[in-house]
Amino acid sequence: MKSNEVKLIREDGRRLDGRAFDELRPLKIEVGVLEKCDGSAYVELGKTKVYAAVFGPREVHPKHLALADRAILNCRYHMASFSVDERKPLGMTRREIELSKVIREALESVVFLEEFPRTCIDVYIEVIQADGGTRTAGITAGSLALAEAGIPMIDLVAGVAVGKINGHLVLDISDIEDKYGEADMPVAMAPRLNSIVLLQLNGRLTGEEFKNALELAKKGIMEIYQQQREALRRKYSGISAEEV
Amino acid sequence: MPLYFSEKEIVLPGQLLSDNGRRSGEGTYVLDGKVYAAVIGLATIKNEKVCVIPLKGVYNPQVGDKVIGIIAEVKPNGYEVSLGKHLFATVKIPDKREVQAMNFKIGDVIYGVVKESGLRGVFLETGDKLKKITSGLLIMIHPSKIPRLIGRRGSMINMLKKETGCELIIGKNGYIVIRGDNPLGEFAALSAIKLIEREAHSQGLTERVGKLIKKIMQGAVS
Amino acid sequence: MSTAIQPKKNITARIVQDKIYSLLQQSKRLDGRGLYDMRSITITTNLIEKADGSALVTLGGTKILAGIKTEIGAPYLDRPDEGSFTINAELLPLASISFEPGPPDERGVELARVVDRSIRESKVLDLKKLCLIEGEKAYILFIDIYVLDYDGNYYDPSLIAALAAIATARIPEYKVVDGKIQKTGAYFTPKLQSLPFTVTFGLIKDKLIVDPHLEEESVLDVSIIIGVDEKDNIVSIQKNSPGLIPEHLLTKMIEIAIEKAREIRKIFCEKLNISLD
Secondary structure (H helix, E strand, O other): OOOOOOOOOOOOOEEEEOOOOOOOOEEEEEOOOOOOEEEEEEEOOEEHHHHHHHEEEEEEEOOOOOOOOOEEEEEEEEEOHHHHOOOOOOOOHHHHHHHHHHHHHHHHOOOOOOOOOEEEEEEEEEEOOOOOOHHHHHHHHHHHHHHHHHOOOOOOEEEEEEEEOEEEEEEEOOOOHHHHOOEEEEEEEEHHEEEEEEEOEEEOOOOOOOOHHHHHHHHHHHHHHHHHHHHHHHHHEEEOOHHH | EEOOOOOOEEOOOOOEOOHHHEEOOOOOOEEEOOEEOOOOOEEEOOOOOEEEOOOOOOOOOOOOOOOEEEEEEEEEEEEEEEEOOOOOOEEOOOOHHHHHOOOOOOOOEEEEOOOOOEEOEEEEEEEHEEEEEEOOOEOOHHHHHHHHOOOOHHHHHHHHHHHOOOOOEEEEEEEEEEEOOHHHHHHHHHHHHHHHHHHOOOOHHHHHHHHHHHHHHHOOOO | OOOOOOOOOOOOOOHHHHHHHHHOOOOOEEEEOOOOOOOOOEEOOOOOOOOOOOEEEEOEEEEEEEEEEEEEEEEOOOOOOOOOOEEEEEEEEOOOOOOOOOOOOOOHHHHHHHHHHHHOOOOOOHHHHHHEEEOOEEEEEEEEEEEOOOOOOOHHHHHHHHHHHHHHEEEEEEEEEOOEEEEEEEEEEOOOOOOOOEEEEEEEEOOOEEEHHHHHHOOOEEEEEEEOOOOOOEEEEEOOOOOOOOOOHHHHHHHHHHHHHHHHHHHHHHHHHHOOO
């Protein structure tokens, strides 16, 4: 499916949108953007735009589904119909169901679920525009929403998709690079633990390329992680020890 | 023993706080013998332990806490009470006739005291320690902001009561009942509480709250 | 996705209704508004580049995102010379603890249909202009509405968002060459022929309010939505809850709806810098 026919690298050695191989798209992160949930975040990476909201911990209904020793983490990754080039039909596609699962598992890896037995925590990720890297942007937003909701966790998690286009490894692939490139590899990490929480590959890489791609992803993730932390600090700036 | 934070510094999940794993307190966890923050909050030392006071988080009922709840279910031997969000408490009354005599209905607001809180659930005291609140403006704020609303030795709450002329009943679970004779005072109290919730940890808050109340009471803000 | 895990219905405290009502008797509301005041409206347009039109509208704490995608398809058999539009609405679980994941429930369908009726009956779009080849090819507009944050009354801002998305849309233009259609490479914005706005009313005992927020909504005895166009015609009505509406109140509601729709129209035209003519 992946072809090498479409030129994704310009004469000047830059990518179609003018980026260097190891460059992220412009990143904008905001925390606490929605009011009616317990925590929320908005992440914009180029034209990829994602909201995340967290509810909970709250009671599980029906009660018999509750777990005696920990909380259940639910996750729904969903795209707006107009977020993609071809209108997405309403309802959950197979792709959205799969991504909901891998995102949930990525977030579960860092949340102290055992602190809230018999409850559930819901993470809702809404992609309002998709231009590549939506699941990783969803994880980046989802982990911030969890943090804002006051859910204890080992670390924030951040993600980015790396890929191979016209034989070159590149960071943060856009939709067109995903479509016509040779490989797409979304990666999410808990940087503090230096551990992977999500890893998928769609395409072909040599062992050497994989190693380099992972390094490239890590570089991007560290940049995103920095900005995540800054966004949280911004949200709580002006907070002082006064009378606490 | 090195610490990696200054007192009451804002810390984020995953942030290294101390090299001494034995000093891990509330809101922290230990990894490879070191203490890290688990939640967003203010890092501090409490009883020799490194703790993070959460800025936002769930209410964890403690025995003796005064709470405000809404009757959610009436049972032959008591009541189920919603304490907001995911939390429910049980009122157990062995005598059926007593339940009938109390005659609480679904939707009634009660003021109670936590008797027990643990794996079996949350239970409230009965008898004199369970009262029905019959009127007032019921609002919910984030439970973690309640201490700030009360202030140091009640400084904030006393100022609110004095300036707005309202009676304020506070549940540790985040519910607050505002009761006053004049709607302007109630608005002033409501607006002030919302300001405190929004800017709980910012500097000069007491002064801003005072100004807001004065402005509303003088009718400058509708 | 475990859709079986559902939150318990919110229990409304009895004293809340008493309080809200006693304030209303003094012509006051919890957020300081007058009985017939709308909350403030913000409109941001064209924030989704991949959509042919989009708008993010807030009404107080309620936040609505609407987007348009256009496709070319066959006209309806009974209207061979017209293009068409379809409106969908989803109450996203992000927006409220009372919205559940899953396909649009009856509330979402009702919202979509109320917005649809308002736009259709007031003939906002000249559908004949959206036809390319009679009986064969026409523009089909898919207008999708998402409730992102829910602080009461999602009806009025959803219609505003749909209209703002249409009014600022850039739809890829086609032309007919030798009986076939091809893209011209240019874009067009559909001309608005009418500007209807809905006004949501709530009744608590004998007190009528406009644009109820979430706390008020939880204690309403009954609510109704009235849509009015720029000629003060009533273009849509929906009683959307159980309860009794005293007949004598309807005339008053319609008078208020006309006045409020004018206010919204003024704000809408100013913010989008458009006029109807």
